Amino acid sequence: MLKLLRQWTKFYLAILAQIDLLRCMxxxxxxxxxxxxxxxxxxxxxxxxxxxNGPATVTDLAEPFAMALPSFMAHLHKLQDGGLIDTAKTGRxxxxxxxxxxxxxxxxxxxxxxxxxxxxxxxxxxxxxxxxKGQNDG
Numbered sequence: 001m002l003k004l005l006r007q008w009t010k011f012y013l014a015i016l017a018q019i020d021l022l023r024c025m026x027x028x029x030x031x032x033x034x035x036x037x038x039x040x041x042x043x044x045x046x047x048x049x050x051x052x053n054g055p056a057t058v059t060d061l062a063e064p065f066a067m068a069l070p071s072f073m074a075h076l077h078k079l080q081d082g083g084l085i086d087t088a089k090t091g092r093x094x095x096x097x098x099x100x101x102x103x104x105x106x107x108x109x110x111x112x113x114x115x116x117x118x119x120x121x122x123x124x125x126x127x128x129x130x131x132x133k134g135q136n137d138g
Contacts, residue, residue, distance in 0.1 A: 031082075031083065031105060032105050032106065032109055034081060034082045034083070035082050035083070035084070035102075035103070035105060035106050036106070037078070037082065038078050038079050038081070038082030038084055039082075039084075039106070041075065041078070043065060043067075043072075043075050044075050044078060044079055046064070046065075047061055047075060047076070047079060047085075047096075048079070048084060048085075048098065051085060051096060051097065051098040052098060054097075055095050055096065055097040056095070056096055057093055057094065057095050057096075058072075058073070058076065058087075058093075058094045058095075058096065059093075061076075061096060076096065082102075083099060083102050084098070084099055084102045084103070085097060085098055085099055085102075086099050
């Protein structure tokens with residue numbers, strides 16, 4: 001009887017895992033993909049870290065990086081396309097600012113994943129406690 005119960009439990013947990021996998025594959029807005037692509041490069045993350053201290057000109061932002069200005073501008077365009085920064089031009093000077101709340105979709109997605117994995121760990125813990133009690137009883 002105990003062996004049958006264990007087999008049924010394994011089967012049930014496998015079905016639950018499949019259901020969770022399908023639920024996790026829900027469509028997330030395309031802007032979330034763009035945000036993650038924008039954050040994927042260390043140069044762009046360094047730019048965002050610098051802009052966390054306040055607005056800066058393109059010249060000031062580009063200074064620490066050993067790359068041609070067109071290459072650096074491509075990074076800024078990626079950040080702007082991702083909705084992470086805004087730029088404004090005054091005369092010949094372009095200033096970049098961090099867009100407030102731009103990372104909220106990323107934070108929300110990560111929180112959804114955390115809740116999902118917390119629930120999975122709780123179910124696993126419950127199963128292991130049940131299994132251990134069954135072995136001790138039998």
